[in-house]
Amino acid sequence: MTQTPPEPPPLSRLPLLELGFVNCPAVPYWVDPAGDPDLAHVNATLASLQARGAEGMPAYVGLSTKYTIDGQTHSAYEYLYGSELAPGATGLALDKAEEFALPWTTYGDVHEHSQDLAEPLARTLQDATAATKAFWPTIASFGLPYYLLVLEKVDDAQATRFATEFGNVWRTEKLGAAHQAGLLYAIDTSILAQLEPFTARDGTVRFTPGTITLLTQNPQTKELSPAAILLSTTNDGLARVYGSNDPAWLYALQAAKTSITVWGIWLGHVYHLHVSTAAMQMTMFNHLPADHVLRPLLEPQSQQLIDFDFVLLTTLFQKISPPTPVSGPLALVKLLDQFAANRTFLGDDPLAQLETRGLEKKDFTDSKDWDRYPLVGWLLDVWTITHDYVKAVVEVLYETDADVKQDKDLKAWMDASGDPSQGNLRGLPAVDTRDDLTKVLTSLLYRVNAHGGGTLVPAVNPVLAFVATFPPCLQNATIIEPGTPVDPTKDLLPLLPRTGTIGEMTTFFFTFVYSLPSEPLIPTGGITAEPHFPPSQSACNPALFKYRQDIHDFVDTFVADWNDAVARIRGTGPGSPPSYADNQYEQWSLSIEL
Numbered sequence: 035m036t037q038t039p040p041e042p043p044p045l046s047r048l049p050l051l052e053l054g055f056v057n058c059p060a061v062p063y064w065v066d067p068a069g070d071p072d073l074a075h076v077n078a079t080l081a082s083l084q085a086r087g088a089e090g091m092p093a094y095v096g097l098s099t100k101y102t103i104d105g106q107t108h109s110a111y112e113y114l115y116g117s118e119l120a121p122g123a124t125g126l127a128l129d130k131a132e133e134f135a136l137p138w139t140t141y142g143d144v145h146e147h148s149q150d151l152a153e154p155l156a157r158t159l160q161d162a163t164a165a166t167k168a169f170w171p172t173i174a175s176f177g178l179p180y181y182l183l184v185l186e187k188v189d190d191a192q193a194t195r196f197a198t199e200f201g202n203v204w205r206t207e208k209l210g211a212a213h214q215a216g217l218l219y220a221i222d223t224s225i226l227a228q229l230e231p232f233t234a235r236d237g238t239v240r241f242t243p244g245t246i247t248l249l250t251q252n253p254q255t256k257e258l259s260p261a262a263i264l265l266s267t268t269n270d271g272l273a274r275v276y277g278s279n280d281p282a283w284l285y286a287l288q289a290a291k292t293s294i295t296v297w298g299i300w301l302g303h304v305y306h307l308h309v310s311t312a313a314m315q316m317t318m319f320n321h322l323p324a325d326h327v328l329r330p331l332l333e334p335q336s337q338q339l340i341d342f343d344f345v346l347l348t349t350l351f352q353k354i355s356p357p358t359p360v361s362g363p364l365a366l367v368k369l370l371d372q373f374a375a376n377r378t379f380l381g382d383d384p385l386a387q388l389e390t391r392g393l394e395k396k397d398f399t400d401s402k403d404w405d406r407y408p409l410v411g412w413l414l415d416v417w418t419i420t421h422d423y424v425k426a427v428v429e430v431l432y433e434t435d436a437d438v439k440q441d442k443d444l445k446a447w448m449d450a451s452g453d454p455s456q457g458n459l460r461g462l463p464a465v466d467t468r469d470d471l472t473k474v475l476t477s478l479l480y481r482v483n484a485h486g487g488g489t490l491v492p493a494v495n496p497v498l499a500f501v502a503t504f505p506p507c508l509q510n511a512t513i514i515e516p517g518t519p520v521d522p523t524k525d526l527l528p529l530l531p532r533t534g535t536i537g538e539m540t541t542f543f544f545t546f547v548y549s550l551p552s553e554p555l556i557p558t559g560g561i562t563a564e565p566h567f568p569p570s571q572s573a574c575n576p577a578l579f580k581y582r583q584d585i586h587d588f589v590d591t592f593v594a595d596w597n598d599a600v601a602r603i604r605g606t607g608p609g610s611p612p613s614y615a616d617n618q619y620e621q622w623s624l625s626i627e628l
Contacts, residue, residue, distance in 0.1 A: 045062045047062045057372070058309070060313040061344065090544040097136070097540075103126050103128060108123055114540055125532055127530070134501050134530075137499040137501065147612040158172075161284075166260055169259070169260045170249060177409050177504075178412060179487075179488030182302055183413065184298070185407070187218070199264060200264060206279075209262060217250055217251040218248060218249075229361075230268055231359060241508045241509070241510065247263050264276075267513070285520050288526060291504065295505055296358045300369060310481070311478065313457040316456075317457045321443060321447040322444070322447050328475075330574075331424075335482045337627075378459075378462075384414055384417050411595075413484060416588065419588060427577050430574050432471065435468055486622040490622070491621065492618070496600070501539050501540075506531065551623030554623060589622065597615065
C-alpha cells in the first residue's frame with residue numbers, strides 16, 4: 035500500500051547556511067505549493083507597507099516650516115524630499131545645527147512643542163562640554179526604538195586590553211584608576227569597522243567607523259561621562275584614540291554616536307527583535323499543529339514579522355531600510371552572522387544581558403530604580419509583564435511538569451528551533467517543566483512586546499527626529515585626526531546627514547509612528563474585547579486581560595519618564611506631556627509589523 039507523503043512545511047528559509055553564514059538564525063518565508071516564496075504573502079506585505087506610508091500623510095503635510103539653507107528658502111518637506119521648485123535641495127549639508135529640526139512636523143503640534151529644544155540639542159554639535167554631558171543621558175533615555183542595551187562594565191581582561199589599545203589616553207584620563215574603583219564602563223561597536231563606506235543611490239557617501247567608547251561614573255550621582263573613544267575602520271586599518279580634552283573630541287563623540295545608532299538599528303533592533311524572533315515563529319508554525327494548545331497564545335503575536343523580514347532582505351532593502359552604511363542585504367547578513375557567533379537565544383534576554391554586561395541596579399539608581407539607565411528599567415518592566423502573562427497561561431494549559439515533558443509537538447518545535455538546518459538558534463534548553471516552558475515563551479513574546487514600545491510617537495519625537503542625536507551615517511569617510519581643531523560649522527556639519535538622508539530617516543520614523551498597526555495589542559473595543567483564547571481555554575482570558583492592562587499602564591509610565599527626560603534637556607520642570615503623547619495605547623502593535 036502506497037503511503038501518502040507528508041505535507042511539506044508551510045515555511046522555508048533563505049539559504050544562508052548553504053552560503054556559509056553558519057551563525058545567523060534562519061530568515062524564513064511562506065511557501066506556495068511549488069515550494070517557492072508565496073507571492074500572496076509578499077504582495078500583501080507590500081500593500082500593507084504602502085497603506086501605512088499613506089496613512090502618515092498628515093505628518094508629511096505638516097513638514098511646512100520654512101528654512102533657509104545654502105542660500106535657498108524652502109519648506110522642510112522640499113529639503114527632505116525635493117520638488118520641481120527645489121532642485122538639488124535634498125543634497126545639502128546643513129548651515130546650522132538647529133536645522134536638524136527639519137523633521138519636526140506641525141502635525142500634532144510636535145514643532146510647536148519642540149521649538150525650545152532646538153537650541154540645547156544643537157549645542158551638543160557645537161560645544162564639547164555640552165556634547166559630553168548629553169552623550170550618555172541621550173542614549174539611556176531615548177534609545178528604546180534601537181534597543182540600546184549596549185553598556186558593559188569593564189572587567190579585568192578588558193582593562194588590560196584597553197590599556198594597550200588606548201595608550202597614552204588611558205593614562206591621561208586616569209582610566210586605570212576608574213577601573214580599579216569599579217567606575218569604568220564601555221560601549222563597544224567595533225564590529226562595525228567591517229562596514230566599508232559606499233555611495234548611495236542619491237550620490238552621497240555613507241560611512242561609520244567602529245568605535246569603543248569608555249565612560250567613567252560619578253560615584254555620588256551615578257552619572258556617566260564619556261572619557262575616551264577609539265575609532266577603527268577597514269579603510270586604512272588604523273585606530274585613532276581621542277581623549278576628552280582632544281581638540282577633535284566633538285568629532286569623536288559624533289562618530290561614536292553614529293556607530294551606536296547603526297549598531298542599534300541593525301544589531302540592537304533587527305537582530306534581537308526581528309531575526310531570532312522570526313526563526314522561532316517559523317519553527318512554531320512548522321511543528322506545532324494548528325490545534326495545539328499553545329497556538330492561541332503564540333499565533334496572534336506571530337503575524338507580519340516573517341513577511342516583513344523576507345521583503346527587507348530580498349526586494350525592498352533600499353526602499354524601506356534607514357540610510358545607514360549597510361550597503362545591501364548581503365552586507366547585513368554578513369554583519370548579523372558575525373554578531374550571532376557564540377550568542378544564545380536565552381542569553382539575549384535582558385536579565386541575562388545585564389549579568390553578562392556586569393550591570394547592577396544599585397549602580398544605576400539615584401532616586402528611582404534604573405533612573406540613570408531608564409531604558410533598562412523599561413525593558414525589565416516589559417519582561418515582567420510578559421513573564422506574568424505567559425506563566426499564568428502555561429499553568430492553565432499544562433497542569434503538571436509531566437504534561438510538558440510528554441508534549442511531543444512541543445519537543446519537535448524546540449528541536450527544530452535549535453537545528454542548524456531549521457531555526458539555527460543556539461542555547462535553547464530541554465523544555466521538560468512548566469518553568470522551562472515559561473522561560474522560552476517569555477523570551478519569545480517579550481521580543482514582540484519590546485518592539486511595540488518603539489512605535490510610540492514620543493519614542494521618536496522630538497529627540498530621534500532631531501537626526502543628529504542619533505545619526506544613521508556620516509556622509510564623508512574622511513576622519514578628523516586626533517589633535518586636529520574642529521570648527522563645528524565648517525568641519526562637523528558637512529560630515530553629518532544631509533537633507534535627503536534626513537528625509538529617508540524621517541520616512542522610516544513616520545512609517546512607524548504615524549500609522550496605526552493592523553492589529554493593536556489592546557483592541558479598540560477595550561481591555562476585555564476580542565479574547566484570543568477559544569472557549570476550551572477561557573480560563574486564560576483573565577491573564578490576557580491583565581496583560582493588556584499592564585501594557586496600558588506601562589505606556590503611561592513610559593510617557594511620564596520620557597516627559598521628564600525631555601524636560602531635563604530644556605532645563606525646566608516636566609509639566610504636562612504634550613498632546614501628541616496622549617493616547618498612545620493604540621500604537622502598540624500586537625505583532626512586529628515593521
